[in-house]
Amino acid sequence: KAGVTQTPRYLIKTRGQQVTLSCSPISGHRSVSWYQQTPGQGLQFLFEYFSETQRNKGNFPGRFSGRQFSNSRSEMNVSTLELGDSALYLCASSPRGGDKTGELFFGEGSRLTVL
Amino acid sequence: GQQLNQSPQSMFIQEGEDVSMNCTSSSIFNTWLWYKQDPGEGPVLLIALYKAGELTSNGRLTAQFGITRKDSFLNISASIPSDVGIYFCAGLNYGGSQGNLIFGKGTKLSVKP
DSSP states (O other), X not given: OOOOEEEOSEEEEOXXXXXXXXXXXXXXXXXXXXXXXXXXTEEEEEXXXXXXXXXXXXXXXXXXXXXXXXXXXEEEEEOSOOGGGOEEEEEEEESSTTOOSOOOEEOOOEEEEEO | OOOOEEEOSEEEEETTOOEEEEEEOSSOOSEEEEEEEOXXXXXXXXXXXXXXXXXXXXXXXXXXXXXXXXXXXXXXXXXXXXXXXXEEEEXXXXXXXXXXXXXXXXXXXXXXX
């Protein structure tokens, strides 16, 4: 069974640009969550999608947005990039929509560097 | 907001030694989880705990859900080089969607052969 797939794995952008990251969850998983990981702040929750609807959102500015498609694939977008957006962005899927167990399956992440 | 205090921040031990790390919070959680992140990878779930006082093992790993619901610990016995990585605790609130899952800042474990 294929795991969570994130693309691209690495990317470099400059301040002011925008970026789109993609996540394909494990087949059959309907819930997709996004996290930002930095050395100083650890894992910070961005948002969660379930059946194409945003179910929860973390404390990030509106420059961070996401969506989920009917096949459960998800994308997140960051507009007007800032240096502080440099981070590892992790996508995680969970087995059953509404499972709410905290049991997440993470992808390998997309490492974004903003210059 | 809610925070998890995970300690120690880092550990450097000899192969074969036992390891202990813990996580505390001022808030109650109804679920505690422990994840491990290898270099260049995403976190992987090690153990999930759903009842206060619960003690669960997964191979050389043992974790407990504190009876106050405000803490949890993870023990690793007889450490080996592949135990290297960052260990995260996570707590899930009542009424929890995944958005209410709070992560500690991690314990970085280094093992000397």
